[in-house]
Amino acid sequence: MGLKCECGGDCILNRRSLLEKIQDFYNGCKDCYNPHLNKRAPLRDQVDLKVIDRDWGKCRCGKRHLDTTMGHILIIMIEEGILDRKSSLRSVGTPLMSIGYPLSRTPFLSPKSLILLSKNLDKKTAKRIIEEVPEVKGVIKGDPRMTVGVLDSKYEPIVYEKLAGCDMRCDIIKTQIGALCIYKRQSRMHIESPDSSYLKLMSLHNILRKFKGSFKVIDATCGPGTLGLFALFAGASKVIFNDIWNEGLKMTFINLEVNQFKKDKRGNFEIYNEDIRDLPSLIDEKYDLCIVDPFPGIDVSPFVKASKKLAKEVLLIC
Ligand SMILES: [Zn+2]
Ligand SMILES: [Zn+2]
Known part of the structure; x- marks a missing residue:
């Protein structure tokens, strides 16, 4: 490696x-x-x-x-x-x-x-x-x-x-479907307790298990990529990772490789560096799920509005 x-x-x-x-x-x-x-x-x-x-x-x-x-x-x-x-x-x-x-x-x-x-x-x-x-x-x-x-x-x-x-540094989050390893340059990333990450992953797990067959997910505010990586772990046929914060995306690239996800011929993941509100004009297809994990204390309504255009279902993490 x-x-x-x-x-x-x-x-x-x-x-x-x-x-x-x-x-x-x-x-x-x-x-x-x-x-x-x-x-x-x-x-x-x-x-x-x-x-x-x-x-x-x-x-x-x-x-x-x-x-x-x-x-x-x-x-x-x-x-x-x-x-x-x-x-x-x-x-x-x-x-x-x-x-x-x-x-x-x-x-x-x-x-x-x-x-x-x-x-x-x-x-x-x-x-x-x-x-x-x-x-x-x-x-x-x-x-x-x-x-x-x-x-x-x-x-x-x-x-x-x-x-x-x-x-x-790296957080290891153990879930029912395996352990995720999430690297973070801590001066550039939000500090999150493993317990809080685990709870977010469980909310996501509860939604993903409803999907039958192949499903596609957008992690619209992906940070170091935790939720999108979990979706890949859970069998998503495609995940779009997006964040406006390029330091988050640098970590997403690392974490995809650390957790051994390589882009295959079908292009099972893509990475965007956009404001979530601009994503609907860039992605034509409607996805199954859009995950939004916003900054605490901000008005999330424009994020939810964009997410509804992007996917059939929205998971808003509060
Ligand atoms: Zn170092
Ligand atoms: Zn000793």
Whole structure:
């Protein structure tokens, strides 16, 4: 597989390698150590900050508990004057796993398995975190409550700022018909919990199972391609992936290849980079289903109007 990450590294694995990798990716060995830190209380009241370095709490198997890793990052942020000495782990930011899937326990981390999203960072500190905390793969600045992407064609894109390292990560969403692997450059894509993606896929599944024989689907606001890929998984004879946000489409291309969908002679998928309202003038045929998963809080009526022209049925995700 020849997919190279924008960072130049081998961050993108195919589906089979990913599913093998996650078997025990976040499990500790019998000696791995959970520091049992209180995330809301100042770290300095719980450990001697002077002992914290790249090997603090590291097991001989090479892994460290997530909280230990976040503690290490916290110390760097205190030393750089970004946080004060009374800060707790809560102030550090949002840890995003480089391969995301529902975990029943707090993970033990291998090198380069964490992407940090934080409101309180600068480039110098981010560079230090990458250099000194081996578990961190990338550092991005932004507010996790913000929705990244393009509202519609009238607006400028909203993005996070990548400060250091690589922000390419993958979510694995397990469904009844197989696991989907969805890569995202996280500074350019909306953060979505695997649970919320799963619920969207189940709404789609309930509609697709009604179709008998061959069916065609338009994923009109496809982002990284999750819903359209699921439709291909479920046996759609054709899927159109569309998004106004070209960063989403870059991920759709990657995710088609990662999940081993190759364009066959019948042309089982096509990719468009259009405002959804312009699609009806470009697609002559009426499809079976049009999926619309819009930005939160926008007026969806023009989207629904366009979708009704495009397909017999519309799935509006709210
Ligand atoms: Zn990369
Ligand atoms: Zn261990």
